[in-house]
Amino acid sequence: MDFALTDDQRALQQGARDLARSFPDDYWAERDSNGEFPWDFYRSFADGGWLGIAIPTEYGGGGLGILEASLLLQEVSASGAGMNGCSTMHLTIFGLNTIVKHGSEQLRQEVLPRAADGSLHVCFGVTEPDAGTDTTNISTFAHRTADGYRIRGRKVWITKAGDSQKMVLITRTAPRDESHRTAGMTLFLVDLDSPQVQLTLIPKMGRNAVASYEVVFDDLEVPESARIGNEGEGFRYLLDGLNPERILLAHEALGLGRAALERATRYAKERVVFGRPIGQNQGVAFPLAEAATRLDAAELMARQAAWRYDQGLPCGREANMAKWLCADAGFTAADQAIQTHGGMGYAREYHVERYFREARILRLAPVSQEMAMNYIAQHVLGLPKSY
Numbered sequence: 001m002d003f004a005l006t007d008d009q010r011a012l013q014q015g016a017r018d019l020a021r022s023f024p025d026d027y028w029a030e031r032d033s034n035g036e037f038p039w040d041f042y043r044s045f046a047d048g049g050w051l052g053i054a055i056p057t058e059y060g061g062g063g064l065g066i067l068e069a070s071l072l073l074q075e076v077s078a079s080g081a082g083m084n085g086c087s088t089m090h091l092t093i094f095g096l097n098t099i100v101k102h103g104s105e106q107l108r109q110e111v112l113p114r115a116a117d118g119s120l121h122v123c124f125g126v127t128e129p130d131a132g133t134d135t136t137n138i139s140t141f142a143h144r145t146a147d148g149y150r151i152r153g154r155k156v157w158i159t160k161a162g163d164s165q166k167m168v169l170i171t172r173t174a175p176r177d178e179s180h181r182t183a184g185m186t187l188f189l190v191d192l193d194s195p196q197v198q199l200t201l202i203p204k205m206g207r208n209a210v211a212s213y214e215v216v217f218d219d220l221e222v223p224e225s226a227r228i229g230n231e232g233e234g235f236r237y238l239l240d241g242l243n244p245e246r247i248l249l250a251h252e253a254l255g256l257g258r259a260a261l262e263r264a265t266r267y268a269k270e271r272v273v274f275g276r277p278i279g280q281n282q283g284v285a286f287p288l289a290e291a292a293t294r295l296d297a298a299e300l301m302a303r304q305a306a307w308r309y310d311q312g313l314p315c316g317r318e319a320n321m322a323k324w325l326c327a328d329a330g331f332t333a334a335d336q337a338i339q340t341h342g343g344m345g346y347a348r349e350y351h352v353e354r355y356f357r358e359a360r361i362l363r364l365a366p367v368s369q370e371m372a373m374n375y376i377a378q379h380v381l382g383l384p385k386s387y
Contacts, residue, residue: 009067032084038085069094136181151219151221159211168189305319327369
């Protein structure tokens, strides 16, 4: 396989890089410190047509693949925007894939053009406090009514819920059956601007320009037209988005690692101690060289995963390996960037502490490192299932 980019892909990559880097590190430090959504950044990418990069052209999007979307998000992250920048748009890129594949034409027409032009924000509601990674154990329930459904339940860690008008929501429409735990789950596209929806901000360590919320549904009425696909098949639809989500966030982790390595390398050249640049010392130079090696190796797996997805080939192995490797490489680079800066690495003015806080997220989300290893152990090596 040849992972060399085409001329069009290189042009896309350069365009994303130029626009993302027009927003400097100080911009992101201020937004993160103030917990302020980066609206001017978001609108710049919306105006440039970037948000709909993977939405079909008939709905106003670019109709491109996961590889092109990955290049976009990697460049955004590598600019210093990190997860604060990527989280403004990555839900539009992969979260709406479910509607593209399984939504009615009415839902597609209602959502996709507005998401592509940036006028509609959509978040994704999966995680629950008592279910965590075990999505089959969710308790949010959609009860049938004469006109549709009534939804009651609670979701946590919902990115961008406070800035979104709609949510792609996974619920149960039938009680959990231990013999078939994935049955009886249904997806909906619901409105968040309702008295029956309460949002509570979750204070957190990093990526504070894009907030996370607990969302409670208290008998929210939704019409049958809000259902995505068939009742009871929501879990299967959800699986369609897992591999592209892991591939995209793997590239975001790469970008953060590149940003951290760039700053650390520059500091190692400029900082003089005992009469010479600290980068002349192998104790500083070798860890940075190792970080570069880890990032380059992880990038190859991420590129392979994206290529296979776009070719319609099985990519569960590659997507999970890419997520694990890129999250590990990105965090290692961010950690070493702080170490290279010494005490100044802990100071906000050098920005690497922000990279570190954001790189740590990617060892937990969108799936933990341990769950990625579970997949590889069971589905690649054929070892007994552990859960």
